[in-house]
Amino acid sequence: MTAFNYTALSTDGKTISGSVPADSRAAAIAAVVAKGLSPIKVEEQGSGKKNAVKPFALSLSLGKNGSNAASKPGRVTQRHVEAFTRELASLLAGGVPLARALHLLRRESKASGPQALWSQIHDDVVGGTALADALAQHPRQFSTVYVAMVRAGEAGGFLDIVLNQIAEFRTREQDLKGKVKAALVYPCVLAFMAVGVVGFLMIFFIPTFKGIFSDFGANLPFLTQIILNASNTMTSRSGLVVLGLTAAIVFGIYRYISTDAGKRKMEQFILKVPGLGNVVAFFAMVRFCRMLGTLLGAGVPLVASLKVAKEAIGNQTLADTVAHGIEEVQRGESLARALGSSEKLFPATVVEMIAIAEETGRLDKELVRLSISYESELDRKLRMLVALAEPLLLFIMASIIGTIVIGMLLPIFKLQELIK
Numbered sequence: 001m002t003a004f005n006y007t008a009l010s011t012d013g014k015t016i017s018g019s020v021p022a023d024s025r026a027a028a029i030a031a032v033v034a035k036g037l038s039p040i041k042v043e044e045q046g047s048g049k050k051n052a053v054k055p056f057a058l059s060l061s062l063g064k065n066g067s068n069a070a071s072k073p074g075r076v077t078q079r080h081v082e083a084f085t086r087e088l089a090s091l092l093a094g095g096v097p098l099a100r101a102l103h104l105l106r107r108e109s110k111a112s113g114p115q116a117l118w119s120q121i122h123d124d125v126v127g128g129t130a131l132a133d134a135l136a137q138h139p140r141q142f143s144t145v146y147v148a149m150v151r152a153g154e155a156g157g158f159l160d161i162v163l164n165q166i167a168e169f170r171t172r173e174q175d176l177k178g179k180v181k182a183a184l185v186y187p188c189v190l191a192f193m194a195v196g197v198v199g200f201l202m203i204f205f206i207p208t209f210k211g212i213f214s215d216f217g218a219n220l221p222f223l224t225q226i227i228l229n230a231s232n233t234m235t236s237r238s239g240l241v242v243l244g245l246t247a248a249i250v251f252g253i254y255r256y257i258s259t260d261a262g263k264r265k266m267e268q269f270i271l272k273v274p275g276l277g278n279v280v281a282f283f284a285m286v287r288f289c290r291m292l293g294t295l296l297g298a299g300v301p302l303v304a305s306l307k308v309a310k311e312a313i314g315n316q317t318l319a320d321t322v323a324h325g326i327e328e329v330q331r332g333e334s335l336a337r338a339l340g341s342s343e344k345l346f347p348a349t350v351v352e353m354i355a356i357a358e359e360t361g362r363l364d365k366e367l368v369r370l371s372i373s374y375e376s377e378l379d380r381k382l383r384m385l386v387a388l389a390e391p392l393l394l395f396i397m398a399s400i401i402g403t404i405v406i407g408m409l410l411p412i413f414k415l416q417e418l419i420k
Helices: 025-034 078-093 098-108 112-126 131-136 144-156 159-214 222-235 237-258 260-272 276-297 302-311 316-330 335-339 348-360 363-419
Strands: 002-009 015-022 038-044
Touching (some): 002 025, 015 025, 078 098, 078 112, 078 159, 112 131, 131 144, 144 159, 159 222, 159 276, 159 363, 222 237, 237 260, 260 276, 276 302, 276 316, 276 363, 316 335, 335 348
Antiparallel strands (some): 002 038
């Protein structure tokens, strides 16, 4: 058992110093609280300031029962993270110290998952860890972009402003992603229906014609034979083999595109698809401009902002072009000239507006304005893409079903000719 020196406040406001034996610093804090004192500093004897805890923060590091409240976090959704970000920004803007703000958020949390996670973050911060480092230990809830922005806010002394900007950024990001998902719903439903209808025809409808066609006494048309063979395959044991092979191929493709090389190949292919590639690049540009404008508005240096904003693009192929632009900015080139080399991501009109914003000193505001303006343009492009995809999917669906129906009718027409 180790001895810990402490400095604490009594109920009448007097400063009291002493020492307590404990197995750990958390146990020492609990012992000090049990004496009815409010700890200011607790450190292991002989450790100097290495394990010292910041004033005020220690009194908030324990739960109601004097035990460490942190436990393994349960399910924490993005909605919880957004609420946490907004509330923490409001508390910090109101002058509440960081440790106390985290304690209040932990105490007010109703769900067990978020409460456990906020407790872990609170205890890490109380122990002297920077907030960004504490958040970085939970990558599933806090992305690298989120952590980078918090780190910049801590370094610049404007954490409340950065957190508020993160909350606004995430809200707009969710709105933008919601529009993309909503645009994909109808095409996905059509594709699912097409697969279901074809599967029903091949498994349940076509087999009823087998007995009829077997009594024809004549060769069946080539198209009919193909359809019947496909139906036989799907309804026999060999159909399970085909299904297994198909699943294996899909899984192999999934594993391949999960690698860096496969992901890049997939991204390059998507960017070359007419219509879709343009929308993907537009989406990446909107995210990049919003993130860069938000960081610059928060006082983060240009090069550091560019490196963080590059991670928000979400497309490694396009991010590589921005990485080249960052190198040019570090060599002294203007941002507009550096980004102008990536024509796929930044149209000439956008580059020109960025150049004017640099000259007038309004780069952060102009980038945010561009992101809002082009978000409406992206919504229009998405609607147009869906409007084109719907008739295309309907045409493909009708063609497949029509081919099956015609293949089943051809033998009947041939039978009528034989009868004549």
